[in-house]
Amino acid sequence: MAWSSSLKSLLTVFVFINLAVSSVESYQCTVYPCETEPCADCETTKGCFNQIQRFDTPSSLTDGTFKQKGCIADSNTCSSLSISVTLGDQRTFTYTNSCCTTEKCNQGDLTLPTPSSTPNGVECPACYNEKANLCSSVTTLKCTGEEKKCIEVSGRGVGASNLVIYGKGCATENSCNLDMTVLGRIQIKTACSSPPSNHGHPTAKFVSSFLIFLLPLKFLL
Template sequence: MAWSSSLKSLLTVFVFINLAVSSVESYQCTVYPCVTEPCAACETTKGCFNEIQKFDTPSVLTDGTFKQKGCIADSNTCSSLTISATLGDQRTFNYANSCCTSVNCNKDDLTLPAPSSTPNGVECPACYNEKTNLCSSVTTLKCTGEEKRCIEVTGKGVGDSSLIIYGKGCATENSCDLDMTVLGRIQIKTSCSSPLSNHGHPTAKFGSSFLIFLLPLKFLL
């Protein structure tokens, strides 16, 4: 009797596990860049990702846009993220990644937010170099829009040690402390520091008002 009861318990567990596994349905995601034409879809149970990156420079000859779509690997997780940074020498970088969990939900291309030209009161050191991990000259950059942090970026080519980038400038908060591959072939690390100035910060306004208040007292003493 005990053996029969144990066998029934094992059978129940087996059926439960089998139902749980079979209930996780797979679906297709759009793949880009295409390996073959037309683009083949991939199968996943984890989700689809959709990514776009744009690097703008003073010359259209060195501008670049990189798009990638596909299935989230079983060993990976996906997080939606949108970042932007403005470095010295008029270099700007914009990145957006989106995750979704339905059939071909990553089919349509992402659009990047339009850059803002409205100053936010933050000023940061700025430079850009593609030869060494330092800058011989640094300028001051007035930050705009949501780029309220001062950023430092170091990068090297994946499998190509001759490819180097280094820059400083303004960036959004979520651009800090990243370690990721951009434009398909550059591994970057970022860190953020305090701004040179923040004219729009409430503390700065309070400090100015306090000094104005104390000025007449000086002549009364």
């Protein structure tokens, strides 16, 4: 009787798990871009993603906007993320990724927020290079808006591309410590640091030394 009872319990658990799995309904997501228009929808039980990226340069001829939509693969997870980075040589990069879990919830286009031009008091080393993973010259960039971290970005082209980029500048905090593909063809890694302290500035050192010099005089007067 005990063996029969165990078999019944195992069968009950199996049926319950099977019903739970089969009850997960699939739905369709909008796909973009695709090779032929109109794009065919994809089917998933994991969710849809909607993504927009923009790279701005001093010349509108080299600006670029990249949009991508589709289904989240079974082996992947989706994280909603918005980042903003300003590098040297007037290069800015903005990125927004959104996740959702209903029928064609990614059909509409996302919009990127307009970067703030209000200085926030933070200054970071800045440069940009598309030939090597280093900069021969570095300037100082006054950060704006929510870009309060100093960032270092290195990237390489995906696949057979020999593209290399390297830059420093200002960034929002959620732009830090990323390893991801951007603009459909560049694998980047980012690292952030706190803004340089004024303690190392020559003026700060002079003031500190002057105060130390005055301290003994206080006791002599």
